[in-house]
Amino acid sequence: MSLVRWNPVRDLATFPSDIVSMQKEINHMFDRFFRGGTLEEGDIMPTTWLPAVDLVEKDNEFVAKVELPGVNKDDVKITLQENILTIRGEKKEEKETKESSYHRLERSYGSFQRSFTLPTTVKADKVEAQYKDGILTINLPKAEEAKRKQIEVKVR
Amino acid sequence: MSTNNDVTVVQQDNTAMIRKPDPVATVTPLADIYETPDAYVLLLDMPGATKDSISITMDQSTLVIRASVEGYVRENATLLFNEIPGVGFQRTFNLTDGIDRDNVDARYENGVLMVKLLKKEELKPREIRIQ
Numbered sequence: 001m002s003l004v005r006w007n008p009v010r011d012l013a014t015f016p017s018d019i020v021s022m023q024k025e026i027n028h029m030f031d032r033f034f035r036g037g038t039l040e041e042g043d044i045m046p047t048t049w050l051p052a053v054d055l056v057e058k059d060n061e062f063v064a065k066v067e068l069p070g071v072n073k074d075d076v077k078i079t080l081q082e083n084i085l086t087i088r089g090e091k092k093e094e095k096e097t098k099e100s101s102y103h104r105l106e107r108s109y110g111s112f113q114r115s116f117t118l119p120t121t122v123k124a125d126k127v128e129a130q131y132k133d134g135i136l137t138i139n140l141p142k143a144e145e146a147k148r149k150q151i152e153v154k155v156r
Numbered sequence: 157m158s159t160n161n162d163v164t165v166v167q168q169d170n171t172a173m174i175r176k177p178d179p180v181a182t183v184t185p186l187a188d189i190y191e192t193p194d195a196y197v198l199l200l201d202m203p204g205a206t207k208d209s210i211s212i213t214m215d216q217s218t219l220v221i222r223a224s225v226e227g228y229v230r231e232n233a234t235l236l237f238n239e240i241p242g243v244g245f246q247r248t249f250n251l252t253d254g255i256d257r258d259n260v261d262a263r264y265e266n267g268v269l270m271v272k273l274l275k276k277e278e279l280k281p282r283e284i285r286i287q
Contacts, residue, residue: 052239063233067240069201069267100197104189107201116237134203134267135240 049108051087055116060147062118062140069134070094070107076131078138080124085140088113120146182246185221185269189249193281196255196273202245203267209244210269212262219249221269254279 054065066087068076076089090111121143129138188199198219202210205223213220224244254276261272 053237054235054240054242055237057234057236062236065240067203067267069203070199071266073266094199100190100192102188102190103196104187106186107188107199108186119236131266133205133207134201 048110049091049112050114051112053087053114053116057119060142062122062142064116064136064138064140066114066136066138067134068131068136071134073131073136076136078127078129078136080122080127080140083118083121084115085118085138086113086115087136087138122146181241181243182222183241183243184247185223185245187247187249194275196275198249198269198271198273200245200247200269200271201267202264202269204240204242205245205264205267205269207264210262210264212260212271214251214257214260217251219251219271219273220246221249221271222246223269252279 052067054063056063056065064085064087068089068091071089071091075092076087079086079088088111091109093109118140122140123143126141127138129136131137185200185202187201190197200221202223204225206226209224211220211222213222222244223246225242251273256274256276259274261270261274263270
């Protein structure tokens with residue numbers, strides 16, 4: 001038996017075509033994933049970054065804090081639909097002149113959107129939000145029936 | 157020390173400065189750096205940092221930016237989401253020689269610190285006329 005030199009290129013040429021097409025499919029899947037999903041009809045806008053959020057439940061209210069550095073507060077929209085709190089907006093680039101070149105670009109620009117389902121109902125008309133030092137704080141007071149009540153149970 | 161804007165810039169020329177480990181936990185703020193014909197501009201995301209806590213120090217070769225965040229009250233509360241680190245910020249940048257150390261501009265607005273480092277004359281682009 002004679003030794004035959006292994007030719008990786010020849011092996012590749014005889015590779016089953018369905019595996020190649022599967023690889024294409026996987027590449028396509030990764031592409032879609034990192035581009036933030038395909039844009040379906042009816043979608044508002046593609047989300048390009050997700051701001052960090054803290055959501056705290058207190059006895060009488062929920063407090064949401066959203067990191068939005070460099071976002072103009074007029075570009076933020078907060079909506080509450082039943083128990084779903086949605087924060088969406090856009091961060092615009094604030095470069096000074098057109099005659100400039102980037103050395104580093106780590107911060108995110110573009111539109112964002114995040115939604116949360118609150119565990120209980122809140123008083124929609126009493127929701128307050130304020131923006132300070134790049135942090136958006138939203139206070140959502142709980143509805144009366146959702147507040148924790150202490151019930152004494154008699155043991156017979 | 158120059159206070160040409162609302163953030164104080166402290167200059168240090170003590171090159172033998174010993175860097176002690178910071179006792180407070182910090183995160184590295186994300187930064188954009190761009191260059192214009194007459195300056196380098198740094199933009200740093202530091203959400204939650206209070207303006208008075210921001211310190212910008214320069215020595216021969218580095219620029220150090222530090223800031224702390226207001227204490228986050230967590231008493232009597234359940235955390236449903238916790239993505240904000242809630243600690244201070246610190247980041248060090250290396251500087252090139254051609255920066256005018258006496259002319260640093262810094263501004264803090266909406267959680268973003270902007271530091272403008274003006275170039276010395278020799279670094280600025282120059283037009284050369286053909287005789």
